[in-house]
Amino acid sequence: MTSDPHIRITCLLGTSRPGSYTGKALSIVVDEIGKDPDVSVTVIDPSELELSFPGRGSDAGAARMVESVKAATGLVLATPEYHGSFSAMMKLMIENLGFPSAMAGKPVALLGVAAGRIGAIKSLEQLRGVCSHVGAIVLPGPVSVANVQSVFDENGRVSDSAVEQQIRGVAKGLRDYIGHAICPAYSLEALVRQGAG
Template sequence: MSKRGQIKIVAIGGSVRPANYTSRALNVVVEEFNEHHDVTVAVVAQDRVAALPLPGIGGNHHGARELQELVAAATGVVLATPEYHGSYSSAMKLVVENLGFPSVLSGKPVALLGVASGQIGAIKALEHLRSVCSHVGAIVLPGPVSVANVNKVFDDQGRCQDARIERRLRGLATNLLDYIKASICPRAALEEFVRNP
């Protein structure tokens, strides 16, 4: 946490395609975070994701460092991905790889969101992303949100047309905040009290 009581969330979408459905779904989650006065949200823009270097190859290492610093300073993280070929996107893999090893996700609560145009949603992508995030030490929260038939859920302006799905997306934000307030905030308050009696 940054300022006293301030929760910092980083939201990262794993699609770099313009007007993508992943960003539309993530925007609903971000809207819910913005309803809470004690929360600030940093959304990592898709051009920043697209500019990240491939691991082991030269490139925008400054962008990777900025991303690592942003996530390291966060209280919690939301990772959103489309499902491509039965897994999460290469853009999301690039994000995870650029978070370092040991990863700055280690010890961070992470909420997962997946979208797909098929009827079963992004279940496989979420399973794979959960596995990788857990492997690098993230605290992956239960209850990821998988949006099926995503091309029918949002209108051309990006508004969610399904109240049930909108509740689930907003619930992803509140579940992460509930976890942070129950588990992270008390520990941070105790540490601050001990340091500054």
């Protein structure tokens, strides 16, 4: 018997660059999430949206992004490092999540990739600040992938198993947090409702 997935994870891909390394890294996270039959996953790919700056109107795709984030139990944000920060695309996606933000109160796991050998540390710290500012619960242990141009083979596989495990850890950390901190609250609510009925 297959149960309906009741945990929903929405992933925001912070780049529309075709063949991006950020997308490749996020695919591994999605693969890890997909191993759990209780979890459904949605990837928001900005190349499929027409995102505007706030106040300039948004398309149906942007509205679907907001709904997906609102419905999510938890989020993964994946960004490349561009000029010492997270991408403008990621910021635009966050700005399109409203004010107050649809991210408020959601657990968020962060993933960053960079060409440089210090990785995406700066991007991730700045992204953490923005996510916290809008009220998201940013999980500790963001994952930074350094030297990303040498991490993937032509099939999108990671040759270094330690790096692959780190990337998969984004999914595991979020799933663990949801299991320990969010699901007990849902179960308690169900018990209280049963008692009230």
